[in-house]
Amino acid sequence: MRESTSGFWVTEEDGRISIGYADYGVSEFGGGDFERTYYLDEENSKKFLAALGKEHRGSLCQMIEAAFGRGFCDSKFWDFCKINSIEYSSSTWSG
Secondary structure, eight states: OOSEEEEEEEEEETTEEEEEEEEEEEGGGTTEEEEEEEEEOHHHHHHHHHHHHHHOOSSHHHHHHHHHTTTTOHHHHHHHHHHTTOOOEEEEEEO
């Protein structure tokens, strides 16, 4: 259960996209914090942008919020990537 979230952030660099979020006071972590970042390489960033653009309009941040929510829903992202054959890596941190 997420107690509070930072919302998400997006970084675009050299054709690659990173999407991350942080949650604070997560009960599953004894009230600790949790951060996850997804990384898309150049090829998969292109697929991601094309697939998002078919369903949503606006800036990249606006399309991501429309597709996955302000607090960023992991399962929606996973399903979207699976349906659109988009590969990504991720990292997590909790403390």
